[in-house]
Amino acid sequence: MAATASLPNPTTFSSSSLTRRHHRQPSPSTTTFTPTKQPSSFKPLISLSPTLIRHASVIPYVTNPTSSSSSPSSSPPATSFHGHCYVVRDNIDTDQIIPAEYLTLVPSKPDEYKKLGSYALIGLPESYTTRFIEPGQYSTKYPIIIAGDNFGCGSSREHAPVALGAAGVVAVVAESYARIFFRNSVATGEIYPLESEVRVCDECRTGDVVTIELGESRLVNHTTGKEYKLKPIGDAGPVIEAGGIFAYARKAGMIPA
């Protein structure tokens, strides 16, 4: 059974912690919640719903190297993400997130996981003149993606949220998601699929500096000075809270601990 860790201290993902994450180094601190990227492992996720926070416990999956290093704490999970955002429009489909020619890469193989990241959003039309990933790079300068309606539509390829996660994306804020992409994001724990109440992609520009306050369900654009409300995570909350579908099932006694 995954160790039932208590809530971590508030953590901010600065660009430096994101860089660290690409190299999949273990968390340097026992009290810092740093989602260490491991292919096909569940990084701890925290519920966004205020009603769930009361009994929210982060249950990192047992094979996650950081999972045994959590220490008891009584502070709420006020996790936030901070960095430059990359803005896309409606109906960004999985072929644009990771074109089919790269699907020969198997996400559960560490070296191929890393390579998937280097191709994230490479399928975007050339009209996106600022590219998500610079040529020759494995990761992005933009840890947060802002999108319009129906983000991740198309194929069921889990390579899509994986490629984004491998590239260093921590969260997407979209107006809405395609079902399978949302599900895969939750199941893998690769990225937080967040929904905005208004159409934020019209009001943010690529390169704007933004902060997502998970506990407060809030997005702040520091460049424009505007703030936006995020929707509660809803049904996926308990699964996210548990740390992914395997941890959830173990907790529920569905599969042996």
Add this chain to the structure above:
Amino acid sequence: MTPQKSERKPSATGSVKTAMTMTEKIFSRASEKSQLSPGENVWVNVDVLMTHDVCGPGSIGIFKKEFGNDAKVWDREKVVIIPDHYIFTSDERANRNVDIIREFSHEQGIKYFYDIKDLSNFKANPDYKGVCHVALAQEGHCRPGEVLLGTDSHTCTAGAFGQFATGIGNTDAGFVLGTGKALLKVPPTLRFVLDGEMPDYLLAKDLILQIIGEISVSGATYKAMEFVGTTVESLTMEERMTLCNMVVEAGGKNGIVPADATTFKYLEDKTSVPYEPVYSDDQARFLAEYRIDVSKLEPLVAKPHSPDNRATARECKDVKIDRVYIGSCTGGKTEDFLAAAKVLLASGEKVKVPTFLVPATQKVWMDIYTLPVPGAGGKTCSQIFEAAGCDTPASPSCGACLGGPKDTYARINEPQVCVSTTNRNFPGRMGHKDGQIYLASPYTAAASALTGFVTDPRDFLH
């Protein structure tokens, strides 16, 4: 074994407190609950799990990581593994991925693994099928009332059989491999009532393009799409498959058609597994009901770069095209090639642009070479295609529908315009990012091949 078609449990009939849709009833049976409502999350028992060469290796990786290297799948007869995506390529990683699913299938004793080893000649591989969704139907894995999950978004195709079928990711598939269960939300149902006589220039592809154009590429997100009405009842199984295949292009969780005599007839020689069809109650709650008079519809296309970018073929008659592609789970079935052949035969002319034919499965390939086309004096599709100057039918696989490795047959490698019987036309879908894909029925695709422009098939069929 005789299928238990009429013996229905209380959850499958109307004798429950609240009326249910057929999708709700399948969830109810699979979760062993007598009553369910949309929005509930339940653990369902999975009847069939399908995976393929693109998502199989990742799913297997997760299965082994979570359940252990020596773990066994929950039921070796309920896992179906189908190499079909990247087969006829020299891409080493693609070849390796087929090796991974082969090794796993042997290690686990997977009963239904449709292997291919000799890539130079697909016919030398008797077990090889081709496109998973068409193979699942042809091999009898699509059965009314059951739950089919697959690591492919077009798994929804099997809804044509009155089965709940939907696509999942590697992680969920890894979980199902170990447990046979999945946590699923009961979807609300949108009901589409298609009535009226289908004009002889329309195909199911036109119907689903009409619907997607109506409700948009996110109009059915999280929802079931149930297809009923006299038109649906008149459709063959392959046409019902086309209808259900593209519900995911409207965001749908599953498409579903009530099983009937057509379904039972198709299944007769394909499965000996007893199955139990379910039907929506008269009083079942539908989120919305759409009524469509099919007799009034026209041949349609979806223009670049979205499946809901609907237009009539006639509105696009000035669009010059560079090529035509007939293939995939959507438009590469036997009847799709028969339809294309019918148009070519009616015209008696030669195609004006390169026309690529990729049969979905080995059986479809055989049909192209052996079945006489109705009204063609005994000629087969292959003879008609050859006379019209089409490319020789290729080895069965997913082909260029999703681009794939650079050496994939018929992949769009230049910014060309293509009329295609496939399912998606997002930027880069068939290869080149600036390629323009017009999704259309096999009739419209064949008519367009004959003129070099997007063309309404009525120009040749009348």
